[in-house]
Amino acid sequence: MNTGTTPKHPLDGLLRTDRIPHIWCPGCGIGTVFSSALIAISSTGTDPMKTAVVSGIGCSGRGAGYVNLDSYHTTHGRAIPFATGMKLAKPELTVVVFSGDGDLFAIGGNHFIHAARRNMDLTVICVNNLNYGMTGGQAAATTPHLAKTSTTPMGNPEVPFNLPLLAYASGATYIARWTMLHTRDLTQSITEALMHTGFSFIEVLAPCPTGFGRKNKLKNSDLLRIYQEKAIVKNGANPAETILDLEQGITLGKFVDYDRPTFEQNYARIISN
């Protein structure tokens, strides 16, 4: 609660201040991404009463619980189909999906590719912390090859998805990747994504010191340094040529931004024939 003595936070109107303190660990990157999303929402000028946030399960999924908008914390992996139903039932809503990499791309991967294929008019923000944070740092579909997690103690035998490429191949019409250090670009991208008609996807790399960091002997400052030093900003890069490699480099930027009819537009056209 605000008192006369504490200065009012500029995002107070969009925060459920009665739910703060939040559950995120010290040094966690989710909060920064969350703030960028709120700044973007308030800067688009869209009516907050007509904006809904939907999330799945996981550390990032808790975001829905802190935002003072209509907010729905659903089941693991199912934020996108829930949001799809909501958007189709009330097209005037701006529907934002805010969730993590495990939620959106492992258990919820099927829903992601199909919503992108339909070009559903949703904005999907994925906080990628390279592992399952909430459950204590297990391997995800985004964990780098050979990285250690609590379920890959000798190193990850699998290779991760390249999310922008997956989104592109599936049909997303707006795709960007940033890290939580690139707040200005990130906020700009989220703003554009909110204004974009069609399926928008933004991947944001954010450190998870508690899970991924600890298992890989990377302090929070190490992770942030990697995100800063390895960043290669390449707007318009072909998603197939983007990389996410903590040693080789991390391609960032807005990669895709084009228009094609959304599900809603196609449906309206076809049924009126």
Next chain:
Amino acid sequence: MEPAVLTGEHFFNGDVACAEGALAAGCRFFAGYPITPATEVAEHMSKRLPRVGGVFIQMEDEISAMAAILGASCAGVKSMTATSGPGFSLMMENIGLGIAIETPCVLVNVQRAGPSTGLPTLGAQGDMMQARWGSHGHYEIIALAPSSPQEIFYQTITAFNLSETYRIPVLIMADEIVGHLSERVIIPDPAKIKLHSRPRPKGRKDRFKPFQPGPNGVAPMAHAGEGYMVHFTGLTHDERGYPVMTAEAQAEMMERITGKVRRNLDKIIQVEKYRLEDADIALVSYGISSRSSQAAVDEAREKGIKAGLFRLLTVWPFPEEIVCELASRVKGFITVELNLGQIHLEVQRCARGMAPAILVGHAGGSAITPEEILANIEELAGRVQGK
């Protein structure tokens, strides 16, 4: 635009009658996934919904279909999905979410024989306990069982009304035989169809608590986009909708979501008593099996055996009080269902050893014949005679 209510006389199969019932009830969103023997519900909705101002979407699976109807309902639109066993299993996850976030919706299960892929084109009533307990955790659910295309039409309207009144997912537990059987269906004038809608908030938006129960135990529901800034979560939550991770909050929430059903059983449960007044042998049945049961009762009566039928239109919550009462005055129960004993467990429980209870059922794939039931009535009547 076409009329949503096709008043008149039709020849429909159960799946189509179900879809027409949904439209008459005001359903304007359907998300589904093709599956035998429920596909015709989706096909019919895909044709009709856009013509009455609604939306149909075929999702990537039944998990997403169930999630999508919850999302649509949270935005204020009456929503439905339809499936069969394998899809029903996938929907269990989000049925639980619907229960926890108290979101009205209707889910039709046109049952086929299982387990697993089972007999896709042949009927069974094997998912009755799954309907009751299939999603994890303890909860109450409402499930109806139609026995004909005409009845599924009306039950679909009832299902929407109950789901709206109590803010709860409602299940229609049909079966392949009813789903594919074509019969006369009379659709009344829209003015004759009584529709209910969810309780809605009044008063100050900033003071609104989305899960604070109203007079009948049901909280008014605010929709996305109305300015109430609600928070819905599948986590245990308080009346504000905020997660609270304590045993006390869990007990309170469970009381809210189960109490609204437990305290309104008399308004929810619908049953039919057929020749039961003086019956010695009470058949308990539902859905397609209740039709064979009724025929068997008539044949038994012709042979001088006092048989009657207790037909469940509402299967869950189970009408335990009535069956307990029956147990004190009949000489025996026969449960008739297309499984190896599911609702039968409830009948046995309520019979409390006061009257023997036997099962006439098989594993699915064909309807139970009146002859089979009659033979059992005769056998049981002989056994309990003079008792």
